[in-house]
Amino acid sequence: MNTNKGKLIILSGPSGAGKGTICAELLKRLPDLIISRSATTRAPRPNEQRNRSYFFVSQETFLEMVANSELLEYDQHFENYYGTPKKFVLDMLKFGKDVLLEIDVRGALQVKQNFPESILFFIEAPSEKDLYERLVKRGTENEEKIQIRMARNKLELAQKHKYDYCIMNDDVDRAVKEIISILNQRRQQQ
Ligand code: 5GP
Numbered sequence: 802m803n804t805n806k807g808k809l810i811i812l813s814g815p816s817g818a819g820k821g822t823i824c825a826e827l828l829k830r831l832p833d834l835i836i837s838r839s840a841t842t843r844a845p846r847p848n849e850q851r852n853r854s855y856f857f858v859s860q861e862t863f864l865e866m867v868a869n870s871e872l873l874e875y876d877q878h879f880e881n882y883y884g885t886p887k888k889f890v891l892d893m894l895k896f897g898k899d900v901l902l903e904i905d906v907r908g909a910l911q912v913k914q915n916f917p918e919s920i921l922f923f924i925e926a927p928s929e930k931d932l933y934e935r936l937v938k939r940g941t942e943n944e945e946k947i948q949i950r951m952a953r954n955k956l957e958l959a960q961k962h963k964y965d966y967c968i969m970n971d972d973v974d975r976a977v978k979e980i981i982s983i984l985n986q987r988r989q990q991q
Pocket of ligand 1: 813814815816839840843874875876878883884885903904905907908909
């Protein structure tokens with residue numbers, strides 16, 4: 802597949818690395834950037850309004866979307882499905898918009914295969930201890946689920962060399978500035 806207009810910008814990284822905060826800051830600082838909203842079968846968290854962070858759908862609906870080729874990529878993560886609705890992203894790219902995807906490593910690598918010019922950022926937290934503390938502080942998962950996420954984090958970390966850039970989220974403002982500076986350089990190279 803080839804898109805010679807907008808670019809796909811993909812952020813992945815361990816649970817608790819601060820991807821959500823970085824995405825929110827990128828959207829504030831880059832007014833032309835559009836975020837893709839994923840579909841998921843996960844239940845909404847108390848702070849997530851229905852259809853705001855995600856399209857919350859049943860497993861049946863999700864599998865229908867897969868069968869109808871409505872997803873750009875999808876993955877099963879912690880017993881739930883997550884996927885990127887295809888039409889919205891392709892329409893935005895056609896309009897020349899850059900589209901931000903916050904998705905897991907398997908999803909990101911699927912997208913990179915189909916869109917080699919997409920730009921992949923792996924967001925890292927300073928240490929495992931730091932990640933654990935951020936997950937506890939976030940308060941959205943119990944200890945058992947935190948441990949499952951920590952195990953998955955290790956698997957994802959082992960794949961970070963496949964990313965175009967690794968960004969250390971030791972400080973949100975610094976990390977966001979680093980990403981924006983890379984995006985500006987890439988634009989100049991075009
Ligand atoms: P959470 O349940 O914490 O919102 O998300 C769990 C994981 O699913 C995160 O690593 C997040 O990046 C990933 N994720 C969210 N949306 C998508 C998606 O559309 N596709 C894929 N492959 N992963 C996603």
